[in-house]
Amino acid sequence: MKPSPKIFSSQRSFTKSINNMYAASSAITFATHYINALTQKFWQQEGTLQSYVEFMLCEFNPMLSRQRTAAEVIQVITETHQAETYVLRPASQWKGFQAGQYINIEVEINGCRYRRNYSVSSTPEEFEKTGIIRITVKRVEEGLVSNYLRSALDAGDIIHISPAGGDFVLKDTPNKSLFLAAGSGITPILSMIERLALDPARSETTLIYSAHNPEDIIFSERLSALSESIPDFKFIPHITRSEGHLTTAAMKAYCADIQDRSLYLCGPNGFMESMNEHAVELGVPKEAIKQESFGAPSTNVTALDLDTLTDLNSQTHFSKSGKKIQSDGEKTLLELAESAGLKPKYGCRNGICHECKCTKTKGQMLNKLTGEFISEEQSQVQACIAIPLGNVSISNL
Amino acid sequence: MDMQTNKLKLLLPDELDEFGKELDQLRQEMISDLGQKDADHIRNIIRTQKYSEIAGRTLIHFSLNPISWAAGVGLLSVAKILENMEIGHNVMHGQYDWMNDPDLQSQTYEWDTVCDSESWRNTHNFEHHTYTNILGKDRDYGYDVLRLSDEDPWKPRHLFQFINYGILSAFFEWGVGFHELEISRIKRGEITFKDKIPFIKRFTKKASKQAAKDYVLFPLLAGPFAPKVFVGNAIANLNRNLWTSTIIFCGHFTEDAQTFREEDCENETRGQWYYRQLLGSSNFTGNKWLHIMSGHLSYQIEHHMFPDIPAHRYPEMSSRVTKICEKYGIPYNTGSFGSQYKTVLERVARYSLPPEGTLSRVLPKQLAKYLPI
Numbered sequence: 001m002k003p004s005p006k007i008f009s010s011q012r013s014f015t016k017s018i019n020n021m022y023a024a025s026s027a028i029t030f031a032t033h034y035i036n037a038l039t040q041k042f043w044q045q046e047g048t049l050q051s052y053v054e055f056m057l058c059e060f061n062p063m064l065s066r067q068r069t070a071a072e073v074i075q076v077i078t079e080t081h082q083a084e085t086y087v088l089r090p091a092s093q094w095k096g097f098q099a100g101q102y103i104n105i106e107v108e109i110n111g112c113r114y115r116r117n118y119s120v121s122s123t124p125e126e127f128e129k130t131g132i133i134r135i136t137v138k139r140v141e142e143g144l145v146s147n148y149l150r151s152a153l154d155a156g157d158i159i160h161i162s163p164a165g166g167d168f169v170l171k172d173t174p175n176k177s178l179f180l181a182a183g184s185g186i187t188p189i190l191s192m193i194e195r196l197a198l199d200p201a202r203s204e205t206t207l208i209y210s211a212h213n214p215e216d217i218i219f220s221e222r223l224s225a226l227s228e229s230i231p232d233f234k235f236i237p238h239i240t241r242s243e244g245h246l247t248t249a250a251m252k253a254y255c256a257d258i259q260d261r262s263l264y265l266c267g268p269n270g271f272m273e274s275m276n277e278h279a280v281e282l283g284v285p286k287e288a289i290k291q292e293s294f295g296a297p298s299t300n301v302t303a304l305d306l307d308t309l310t311d312l313n314s315q316t317h318f319s320k321s322g323k324k325i326q327s328d329g330e331k332t333l334l335e336l337a338e339s340a341g342l343k344p345k346y347g348c349r350n351g352i353c354h355e356c357k358c359t360k361t362k363g364q365m366l367n368k369l370t371g372e373f374i375s376e377e378q379s380q381v382q383a384c385i386a387i388p389l390g391n392v393s394i395s396n397l
Numbered sequence: 398m399d400m401q402t403n404k405l406k407l408l409l410p411d412e413l414d415e416f417g418k419e420l421d422q423l424r425q426e427m428i429s430d431l432g433q434k435d436a437d438h439i440r441n442i443i444r445t446q447k448y449s450e451i452a453g454r455t456l457i458h459f460s461l462n463p464i465s466w467a468a469g470v471g472l473l474s475v476a477k478i479l480e481n482m483e484i485g486h487n488v489m490h491g492q493y494d495w496m497n498d499p500d501l502q503s504q505t506y507e508w509d510t511v512c513d514s515e516s517w518r519n520t521h522n523f524e525h526h527t528y529t530n531i532l533g534k535d536r537d538y539g540y541d542v543l544r545l546s547d548e549d550p551w552k553p554r555h556l557f558q559f560i561n562y563g564i565l566s567a568f569f570e571w572g573v574g575f576h577e578l579e580i581s582r583i584k585r586g587e588i589t590f591k592d593k594i595p596f597i598k599r600f601t602k603k604a605s606k607q608a609a610k611d612y613v614l615f616p617l618l619a620g621p622f623a624p625k626v627f628v629g630n631a632i633a634n635l636n637r638n639l640w641t642s643t644i645i646f647c648g649h650f651t652e653d654a655q656t657f658r659e660e661d662c663e664n665e666t667r668g669q670w671y672y673r674q675l676l677g678s679s680n681f682t683g684n685k686w687l688h689i690m691s692g693h694l695s696y697q698i699e700h701h702m703f704p705d706i707p708a709h710r711y712p713e714m715s716s717r718v719t720k721i722c723e724k725y726g727i728p729y730n731t732g733s734f735g736s737q738y739k740t741v742l743e744r745v746a747r748y749s750l751p752p753e754g755t756l757s758r759v760l761p762k763q764l765a766k767y768l769p770i
C-alpha cells in the first residue's frame with residue numbers, strides 16, 4: 001500500500017528536521033571540539049596572558065586552576081592506628097586512572113612545596129560514577145608529608161595532584177592471579193582487587209598480605225567482606241610477628257599453583273626483593289611478575305651520619321648526559337661535572353650568583369661555604385658550593 | 398689590607414675573619430627561620446602587583462576623563478615597579494628558590510622589562526654582585542656612561558654627563574638590557590661584535606616581545622583610543638625607569654660608597670668579601686612601602702651581603718648588621734632617601750669636572766686631540 005501523500009510529506013518533513021537537528025548538533029560538536037583544541041593549545045603555552053588568566057581563575061576558585069590540577073578533600077577516614085584514607089574530588093580536567101596507578105600529590109608545608117607519590121586505592125568505576133578517588137597513606141615515623149597530611153588536612157581543603165602514572169596495572173588476559181602485599185603496598189592492590197571483583201570474566205584470585213601485627217592490616221574489614229562475598233577470592237593475612245617472614249614453603253602452602261599464576265607484588269624494597277627470589281625459586285616465570293616498589297622512606301640524615309656518607313665509592317650521576325663520576329667528599333658538584341667532561345653553567349664559583357643551580361633528584365650534599373647540610377628533599381642546589389655526600393643524581397646535566 | 402681606593406679604617410686579618418663569621422652566623426639563623434611568613438609575603442606582593450596591573454590597564458583603556466586615565470597610568474607604574482624590584486629582581490637572586498614553586502625559580506623567572514632575564518642573571522647576579530665596585534670589573538659602576546671616580550680619566554665629554562645621566566635614567570631598562578653587549582670592550586677590541594650575536598638575538602627577541610605588548614597589542618585592543626593607551630604605557634615605563642635608576646644609583650654611588658682595585662680583591666676571604674660589600678653599598682631610610690617599592694634595595698648593604706635571602710628580611714637583619722659594624726668600628730652608610738640621592742647628584746656633578754685644579758691643564762690637552770691646532 002502506498003502511503004498517502006500527506007503522510008509521506010509529514011514523514012519527509014520529520015526526516016528533514018531530524019537531519020537539521022543532526023546537522024546542528026554536529027556543528028555544535030565540531031565547534032566544541034575546535035574550542036577545546038584551542039583552549040588546550042592556549043594552556044600548553046606559558047606566557048604572561050596565561051599567568052594572568054590562571055591568577056584570576058584561582059582568585060575566584062582554586063579548583064578552577066588550569067596550570068595545576070586541584071583536588072578537594074571530601075573526607076578523611078581513619079583506617080588503622082597509622083593509616084588514613086583521603087577521599088578526593090579532582091578538578092574536572094583530571095583524566096582518570098587505571099586500577100593500580102599512583103598520583104603525585106603536592107602540598108605546601110611552611111611555605112615550601114613537597115611532592116609525594118601515593119597509589120589510588122579506589123576503583124576507576126567509582127571515579128566514573130561519583131568523581132571521587134581515594135588515596136590511603138601510611139604514616140612514616142618522622143615522615144614530613146605523611147604526618148602533615150594527617151595533622152593539617154580536613155574536609156574542604158585543597159591539594160594539588162598530577163595525572164595518574166605507573167605501569168603497575170592489571171594484565172589484559174584474564175588469568176589466575178596472586179597478589180603479594182606488605183604494609184601500604186596494599187593500596188594499589190585493593191584498587192586492582194575491587195576492579196577484578198566487578199569483572200565477571202575474572203578467574204581465581206588470591207591475596208597474601210604480610211603485616212607485622214594484626215592491627216597493622218589496612219582495609220582488613222573490606223578485604224574480609226570481599227572474600228566472603230566472592231567465592232573465587234581468597235584473602236590470606238600473614239602476620240610476621242607470630243608467623244615469621246614469608247618463606248618459600250609458606251607461599252607454596254598458601255597457593256599451591258603459584259607457578260601458573262600472574263603475580264602482582266607491592267611493598268617496601270626488602271619485601272620485594274625476597275618475594276622475587278621466592279617466586280623464581282617456585283618456578284614463576286619472570287614475565288608473570290608485575291611489581292611496584294615503594295622504596296625506603298626518605299629520612300633526614302644527622303651530622304653523625306656524615307662520615308658514613310663520604311664513602312670513597314660514592315657516585316655522582318648526571319642523568320641527562322648519562323655520565324657518572326666518583327666523588328671523594330671534597331670536590332664540589334661543579335668541579336665533578338667539569339671533570340666528567342660536561343660544560344655546566346657558572347658565574348662566581350663562590351656561592352653568590354646562583355648561576356650554577358642544578359636539579360638534584362637523589363642524594364644528600366654539604367654546603368661547603370656554610371657547612372650546612374643539603375637534605376634529600378631540597379632539589380635545587382648551587383653546584384659550585386655543594387659537595388656530594390654518598391650517591392647523588394643530577395637531572396639537568 | 399689596603400683594598401679600597403679611598404682611605405678608610407683598616408681591619409686586621411683576624412678581625413676580618415671574626416667579622417665574617419658573625420655575618421655568616423646571622424645568615425644561617427635567617428635561613429633556618431625561612432618559612433610561611435616569607436612565602437606569604439611574596440605571594441601578597443604578587444597579588445598586589447597583579448591587581449594593580451589589571452586595574453591600571455583597565456583604567457587606561459576605559460578611562461572617560463584624564464583623571465581616571467592618570468590613575469590607570471599610576472597603577473600600571475606601581476605594578477611594573479613592584480614586578481621589577483620586589484618580585485623579579487629578588488626572585489632571580491634565588492631568594493625564593495627554597496619554596497619549590499616553579500613560578501618563583503631564579504633560573505627560569507622572566508620579568509616585565511626589555512632586559513632578558515638570562516642576560517640580567519649574568520651581568521647583575523654574577524658580575525655586579527661578585528665584583529661589586531671593583532673598578533674595571535664591575536661594569537655597573539657608572540655603566541660605561543658616567544665618570545664617577547678619579548680612577549676613570551677625565552674627558553671633555555664628561556662635562557655633559559648630566560645629560561647622559563638623564564637619558565640613561567629615562568631609558569634605564571634599555572640600558573640594562575644592552576648592558577651585556579659590553580660596547581666599551583668591543584671598542585677596545587677585546588671582543589668582537591660577532592661574539593655578541595647570541596646575546597643580540599636573545600635581546601631582540603625579549604625586547605620585541607615587550608614592545609609589542611605595550612606599544613602594539615594593548616593599544617590595538619583599544620581601537621580608536623589606541624593613542625591614549627600607547628602614551629599611558631609609555632609613561633608607565635618611563636616612571637618605572639626613572640624610579641629604578643634612582644634607587645640603584647642610591648645603592649652604590651652615594652658620597653661615601655667606596656671603590657676597589659682589582660689586584661686588592663684577589664683571593665679574598667669571606668670576611669674581606671663581606672667587608673667590601675659593606676663599604677661599596679649604601680642604604681636609605683623610609684617607611685615600609687618605600688622599602689617595598691625599592692625591592693628593599695634601600696637595604697643595599699644587607700642585599701649585597703646576603704643577596705639570596707628574602708629581601709623583606711633585610712630590615713630585621715639590618716639592626717644586627719649595624720651592631721656588628723659598631724663593634725668593629727666600621728661605618729655603616731645610611732641616611733634619608735633625599736640626602737643620599739643628593740650626594741649621588743653631587744658625585745655625578747663633581748666627576749663631570751677633572752680632578753680639582755687640573756682643569757686648566759687637562760682641558761687644553763684634551764681639546765688639542767680634537768682640534769687641529
Ligand code: FES
Binds near residue numbers: 348349351354357382
Ligand atoms: S657559580 Fe655563582 S653561585 Fe655557583
